[in-house]
Amino acid sequence: MELILTGKTRNLFQIPQGTESLSLKEASTHRRITDALGELFLSWGYFPVQTPVFDFFDTYRPLLKSASIEKVYRLIDREGDLLMLRSDVTLFLAKQMGLSLKAKDLPVRVCYADSILRHQDREDISHNEFFQVGVELIGKDGLHGDLEILMLLISTLELLELSEAVIHVGSRALFRCCFGWVLDTGGFEELEKIIMSRNWLNFTEFLHGVDIKSPEIALYKKIFSFIGSDLEFRELRKEISAAGLLPAEALEPLDYLEELLASIKAMKPAARMRADLSEIGGQPYYTGIVFRGYLPGLDSAAAFGGRYNNLLDFFGFNAPSVGFSILLRKIESRIGGLERFAVKEEIVKVKENNFIEAYAKAEALRKNGKIVIL
Secondary structure (H helix, E strand, O other): OOOOOOHHHHHHHOOOOOOOOOOHHHHHHHHHHHHHHHHHHHHOOOEEOOOOOEEEHHHHHHHOOHHHHHHOOEEEOOOOOEEEEOOOHHHHHHHHHHHHOOHHHOOEEEEEEEEOOOOOOOOOOOOOOOEEEEEEEEOOOHHHHHHHHHHHHHHHHHHOOOOOOEEEEEEHHHHHHHHHHHHHHOOHHHHHHHHHOOOHHHHHHHHHHOOOOHHHHHHHHHHHOOEEOHHHHHHHHHHHHHHOOOOHHHHHHHHHHHHHHHHHHHHOOOOOEEEEOOOOOOOOOOOOEEEEEEOOOOOOOOEEEEEOOOHHHHOOOOOOEEEEEEEHHHHHHHOOOHHHHOOOOOEEEOOOOOHHHHHHHHHHHHHOOOEEEO
16 A cells, blocks of 8 residues: 655655755764864865855856756745855855955865755755765966865775765866857857767767768867876877867867876876876866765765866955765765774763762763763
């Protein structure tokens, strides 16, 4: 017999789409993991910040793609202003930093651990995506800043003992150099979606439709479908130079990516890095490298980030930025040695008829690090 929940009964046993709750032990473990990550970030000089839970929707509308807007929870406040709930920390943090920072403060390193609220379809299996931890490095452009963020991401994955995680690195700059002109045709977002979904039949049809010649289409397909090691990427780079079909400005992001991967390999030879030129950034504000972290068995990326040098300028403060976020709840069950973060102390119960005596005994035990209940 099927139980159908309606009205008040449904609301009692279910929670709204895009939210989640944690049990007692689960919440304790989650807090300890968050604290451990906060200590790691602090050791790198990243200090915690807190972003608002909601803000004016129209402020962020120009920075959101249509697919992102559909996932945003919106509400109207008492003054009639349209608000949006925090669905991604990055944008809210960009406004906060853009309005408060001054040039003399740079560079600034910040970290966060915040809940996010976004709509998920009931049939969507990508649940548990509702808590973000991450870092941002503001005011440090170029290779050193990008390397710092990627090395911190690698250190984060090591702390969590996620040895199977693979980081795919691509370039928004390369995509813009090759196809920036598509902006004038109105098809930029469509082409972006085609590449990110790795639909190469539609990719070919799209480029034919805008009068790109077949030799160039073949080269573009080879470039943006590429996923491989740093050595394989180096060979691809040689082939691209030999073809002589790409504009000179498009070669610079490729050279930069090659140097980035070589530098990471020199510092962390065991890091699981891949050049992935279909990684072009899921948001329009990315300007340079973009990357995602994947784990076997997950339906989508668990970590994502990149460089967005113009984002703070939108809020009135021109400073380069790079950072990453991890969907912590998405990966918590896969963290190696998860028992490290569980409460190990036995809970001591003090049994005394006299509450004053019980309280005194409990306080003495607590001073010795015990967990005590009355």
